[in-house]
Amino acid sequence: MQTKPDWKNQLQALHGESYLWSVSCCNYDKEMAKDVLQTVYLKIYDGKAIFNEKSKLITWLFAIIKFTSIDFMRRNNVRVVNRNESQEFSAEEVYEKDKESWFKKILHGLPKQQREVLMLAFYNDLTLAEIAPLLNISIGTVRTHYERGKENFRKQLLHYKLDIELL
Amino acid sequence: MKTEDDKLKDFFKKQMKEEINGVPDFEPMWQEAVTKHKSKQGQVWKIAASIALLATVGLVATRNRQDQKIDNIKQITSWNEPSKSLIPPPGSDLRVLTRWASPTDFLLPKNKQQIK
Numbered sequence: 001m002q003t004k005p006d007w008k009n010q011l012q013a014l015h016g017e018s019y020l021w022s023v024s025c026c027n028y029d030k031e032m033a034k035d036v037l038q039t040v041y042l043k044i045y046d047g048k049a050i051f052n053e054k055s056k057l058i059t060w061l062f063a064i065i066k067f068t069s070i071d072f073m074r075r076n077n078v079r080v081v082n083r084n085e086s087q088e089f090s091a092e093e094v095y096e097k098d099k100e101s102w103f104k105k106i107l108h109g110l111p112k113q114q115r116e117v118l119m120l121a122f123y124n125d126l127t128l129a130e131i132a133p134l135l136n137i138s139i140g141t142v143r144t145h146y147e148r149g150k151e152n153f154r155k156q157l158l159h160y161k162l163d164i165e166l167l
Numbered sequence: 168m169k170t171e172d173d174k175l176k177d178f179f180k181k182q183m184k185e186e187i188n189g190v191p192d193f194e195p196m197w198q199e200a201v202t203k204h205k206s207k208q209g210q211v212w213k214i215a216a217s218i219a220l221l222a223t224v225g226l227v228a229t230r231n232r233q234d235q236k237i238d239n240i241k242q243i244t245s246w247n248e249p250s251k252s253l254i255p256p257p258g259s260d261l262r263v264l265t266r267w268a269s270p271t272d273f274l275l276p277k278n279k280q281q282i283k
Contacts, residue, residue: 011197012193012197015196016187038196038200041197041200042203101182123180
């Protein structure tokens with residue numbers, strides 16, 4: 001059984017990725033994301049969330065963050081709108097909360113599940129099989145979001161006339 | 168040669184490194200979790216102590232009520248009938264009999280009366 005210092009070291013190593021994932025889950029509300037992550041750390045410290053070593057630590061941790069963020073958003077009456085997958089979106093339809101870079105504009109402009117799948121696959125090196133239980137969807141659905149997410153992202157790069165190799 | 172997916176992945180990684188610079192520090196967040204955990208434990212002890220105190224008070228109150236009932240029972244058993252004074256006690260007529268004097272004693276001469 002892991003001691004509290006072991007937990008602390010492991011969580012510290014994943015802290016940056018955990019926070020960015022929490023921000024994504026909270027629709028880029030950074031204050032809520034911080035509260036969510038705080039609550040997750042408390043759950044782990046209290047022993048309410050126990051790692052059973054059946055999956056990778058990061059997958060387990062991200063699942064807790066995801067479910068905790070859903071609770072927070074319900075409590076704050078925040079409705080999560082999943083964009084219609086077949087709908088064409090314009091570059092102007094971006095989230096207002098973060099306009100620091102065009103990269104964030106494009107990422108924030110993607111439908112939520114496409115964005116989450118791309119972040120988990122590219123930021124955190126998770127496989128599609130690992131992403132599926134975390135988002136509570138099938139592997140087939142994950143693959144669909146992954147492919148469409150990449151396609152939409154590249155469309156927006158073309159729209160902005162950007163070449164990622166030059167950046 | 169890198170695939171399109173590899174290039175996209177490298178690009179995302181690079182962007183992530185820039186974003187991580189804006190992440191709040193881990194240590195204060197962890198310490199806050201530790202503090203909240205300790206204060207929760209303190210609250211648990213307070214609640215347990217309150218329950219124990221209430222249980223003790225309840226027990227004492229129940230025993231007092233039982234003692235009260237016993238006292239009431241004792242009062243009933245020691246109850247005296249209010250008209251008791253009107254009724255002579257049993258056996259009191261026997262004393263009357265033992266103290267009975269002959270109504271014709273006065274007819275006997277005084278010196279004979281003295282002989283008993």
